[in-house]
Amino acid sequence: MDGYKVAELFSGAGLMGGGFKAAGFRSVFAAELDGKAVQTYNKNIEPVAEKWDVSEVKCDLKYDVLVAGPPCQGFSTLGRRDPKDVRNALSLKVFDWAEKHRPLVVVIENVPQFLNSDYCRELKERFEKSGYDSVSWLLNAADYGVAQNRKRSFTIFSLIGLPNKPQPCKERVTVKEAFSGLPKEANGENFHISPTPSELALARMKLIPENGDKRDLIKKAPDLCPPSWIKMGAQAVDVWGRMGLEKPANTIRCSFQSASKGRYLHPTENRVISLREGARIQGIPDDWSFVGDRTSIARQIGNGVPVPLAKAVALSITDLLKRRSSY
Template sequence: MTHSDPRGARWKPRFIDLFCGAGLLSYGFKSAGFRPNLALDVDRKAIQSYRANISKCAEVGDVSEVRDGINADVIIAGPPCQGFSTLGRRDPKDVRNELGLSVADWVEAIRPKVAVIENVPGFANTEWFDLIKARLVRADYAVQVFVLDAVEYGAAQKRKRAFTIASRVGHVECPSPRRSKPRTFKDVVLNRPIKPNDPMHIWPAPSPLAQQRFEAIPYMGGKRELMLYRPDLCPESWSHIPGEATDVWGRIDPNSPSNTIRCSFLNPSKGRYIHPFEDRVISLREGARLQGIPDSWIMQGEPTPIARQIGNGVPIPLGRAIAKQVMATILRNSGETPAYSAAA
């Protein structure tokens, strides 16, 4: 069912997406009944992907410059997380950390009903979060933080993200986790054939050494097994790397959700990204499926930039779960009826 304005015209709440990337969070909101009004990012290839798969409203632009004359019911944003991520250096002086303050500029200027800022869980424990929250509170927004794992909302991937929700139209409920069993790599990849001509079903050709390693890694195995059974294929430096860094060159467990899909998932040295049965890393399409991206999406650019677009995004099932709760809050305030299907 769609909702309508008092004049009877079709109506969907509008949103602006800042730091939009290829648009995974936008797609979650769009599938929950919202309409994108503007999307901004500095990554030209990501904007091309957004325009190809979601909406022509996306532009290459500087998020630090607030646009005049643009209205929106919701602002969503995913400012850079490298300065807060446990996988990065967590440098409090990283200049990218300041970009999150731009979101507060947009909120103060546009006055949306709700703003959603997505980042890594560590973001909520930083001085930058405190600064943003203080500005949102001064602007009469109630601020909540949800730390959610994508695997509990329908993604076949373990990935925790923090959502800062600022609302001036009422309390936004935390989405309830799905009651069904977690989706697995087998569910979304192995049980769903990929079209032979899919342009995103590609992966890097391995070097001769990498190929030997792939062939030597057993089912569910990884770097540990290589060091134990094929030390001739391992550099001496591997024996000096701390234990927590040994879950690399690993085969994915087909009967479990995958580990977090990073921007570098085409590189087996960055995580457990080797196909469960084939001697290769997972393809761009397989990584996209783990993020909940439809097979209809064809992303723009060379393989490495596409992998970055995939890994930088919010898993679509998780973004949709947040979007539905935001929609419900807006509709409670307006008395309208949801436009999305409960089964979506």
């Protein structure tokens, strides 16, 4: 392997870094404010992550590719989409790092709505003035070997030409395939951990069929439902929803161990999915170890880019770098 070097901003627990590592890159630095995520990164990628505020550009770094996943809450449709959200402006810090270190390629990952933001337009103007060409992709993780529908945007800035968009896989991975080999019981081994449901929660779970959700409870046992469910009716239908075995899961988020937050019930068992099952849906290898309590680990898993999707992007960047070196 050519040994291309990558640095990361907003690195999280290293899922994007894991994809680049799988594509042959070597991480030389990663900046992240979550201390537990930093420890997880250092255990599984390279011991180069630091608890670091990206507002301060680190000196004396040399790398070929800069990767950044700025906070998406201010852009996401799940949030308020507040244009004044102070977290939005953090995306502009990526340019400061690129201007300082002049990497050949910069990759910014975010929710699809980021592409329509003023911040994205501002970044493209700044990078263009600095000599970078750009291209943006909208990619669904389910098209790249991930058992999950998760759409993300990738904006690539390059000094050496533009990469080709990753080619989708021919077949999609199902939840059944992702969970293959794991005990149905969350036995606590290797982060196969799921919270024990309360008496009320268990009673609800027993009445929800595969692919079912709170609507089944409203029909079968309205006495088990809070008044707000009856009032809302068909809204938020993924709440208290079971995953389907024969298709990819919905997007896994930080709160995937709470049945009230989405379609996070195991397809057949009366529990929410375990940490390891969530990791499987994110394409995280089983030999990964996590640092933190259950809530922290779920956040580390749910916040990241699925590893196979990150690898697909990294391989496209590798091809670009190889084309450049062959001239």
